[in-house]
Amino acid sequence: MARTHEFTFSGNPDFDFEIRTTIGQAYSGAADIGEVLAAVHGVGDKDHEGWFHAWRELGSRVAAQGEASAAAGHAVSAAAAFLRAASYYATAVNAVASLPSDDDLLPTFRAHRAAWDRWVDLVDVRIDRVDIPYGDTTMPGYLFHAASAAGETGATGASSASRPMLVVANGSDGALTSLWSAAVSGALRRGYDALVFDGPGQQSMLFERGVPFRPDWEAVLTPVLDFVLAQPGVDADRVAVYGISQAGYWVPRALAFEHRFAAAVVDPGVVDVSTSWTEHLPANMRKLLDEAQDEKFDRDMAMGMKFSHELSYTWAFRARPYGTTGYAETMRAVLQYTAEDVAGRISTPLLITSPEHEQFWPGQSERLAALTPDVSTLLPFTEAEGADFHVQPLARSLTEQRMFDWLDERLRDSVR
Structure with a gap:
């Protein structure tokens, strides 16, 4: 029997994972497998320019299809195209x-956001654009309403007058389309x-x-919950939160x-974000960091980056959300993102969730479970199920079900 690690869509592991992630969204309508595979066919493993343009052009082409359908009055087709376009962008x-x-x-x-907003305006779902108070500013959000008829009850026992709510938290670089596929579409159906x-x-918020x-994500999630509890029709006893990827840290830290x-639900569990950075450092570089020899660390990192322009570009992109500049400064910032204590x-x-072959934070779901034995349930996903790798990209239906x-x-048990 074939196993998921025995076939690849690309010889570049990053490309391969992005393809898996995107086609996994086909289950919720946010991708069409054939057009994805056709778009990336022939892109070389080291052709980063070609990789970018393949996705950008696919997004533009599908968005144009959406505009044509909308102009002809085909709202359902237009909405479907804009959702896929948003995913590709x-x-x-x-x-x-x-x-x-x-x-x-x-x-x-x-x-990407324009295509997403076109979908929001056309799809047959009630979606409110909202601004969530946060310090002296706001965070932009989208509030989705389940389409239950008056008096109708669903699997959770919710009626239209009082429904459960799922707050969905993103990771480090995910888009809103990934949240639709990961949790929102399944939530609405239930x-x-x-x-x-x-x-x-x-x-x-970044771009x-x-x-x-910020590492203290309770300062983010608490005002989000305050906002949710102020909404009409929300059952305060049945508000849950789901966090995907690096939100596997954000959510436990806040909780x-x-x-x-x-x-x-955290998908997967993350106790220490920094391991996805430090495990790639040579031992001598980790020693410099441990000994606070920041000047030497920055010098050696800068030298190493000269041998890999792609690595230097990726470092800059990954460091941007931490609001830092120097290499050691970035590492020290990332080291604060731990829920161990x-x-x-x-x-x-x-x-x-605990997928086999987790490639970014291996073993951390188990560590989080060990730190929270009285309240946690560890849910394995396996290669044999086609559900391995970070956030089970090719098994989102199975993930949603479980x-x-x-x-x-x-949530049934939480009702007073």
Whole structure:
């Protein structure tokens, strides 16, 4: 029997994972497998310019199809095209990471968000654009409303007058289309309302406002929850939170201080964000960092980057959300993103996915479960199921089934 690691869509591991992630969104309508594979066919493993342009051009072509359908009065077809276009533009945004210039970043992001907003306006779902109070500013978000008829109850026992709510938290570089595919579409089908938003360091907050990440994510998630609880029709006893990718850190960190959520899912669990950075450092470089020899660390890093322009471009792209400049400064910032010392305070029922062959934070789902033994459930996903690799990109249907079955049961139990 073939296993997922025995076939690849590209010899470049980053390209291969992006293809898997994008075609995995076909389950929720955010991709069409054939057009994706056709678009990237022939792109060489080291052709980063070609990789970017393949996705950018695919997004533009599908967006044009959406405009043509909309002009002809075919709203359903137009909405479907704009959702796919938004997904493809989002992949193009990530592809900018390996380009020598980020000149294409903001225009591509704005094309992504424009396609997403066209979908929001056309799709047969009630979606409100919202601004969530955050300090002296706001965070942009989208509030999705389940289409349950008056008096109708769903799997969670929710009626149109009082429904469960799923807050969906993004990772380090994910787009809103990925959140639709990861959780929102499944939530709506089960009678949940759902909220997505850009937090500090994410998407519009970073690219358009220059607001960086922060490690104390309770300062983000608590005002989001306050906003949710103020919305009409929300059952305060049935508000859950889902975090994908690096939100596997954001959410547990916040839950250590914010105890009002009825349940939480992290996909996967992340205790220490920095390991995805430090594990790639040679031992001598880690020693310089440990000994606070920042000047030598920066000098040696700069020398190493001269031998790999692609690595230097990627470093700059990945460092941007942390609001730092120097190499050592960036590493010291990333080292603050740990929940090791606070995870034991979590009292919220917590589901932790654990995919085989997790490539970014291996073993951390298990570590988070060990730190939260009284409240956590570890949920394995395997290669034999076609559900391996970070966030199970080719098994989103299976992931949705398992996490919502668990959430349905927890939210039923939470009703007073």
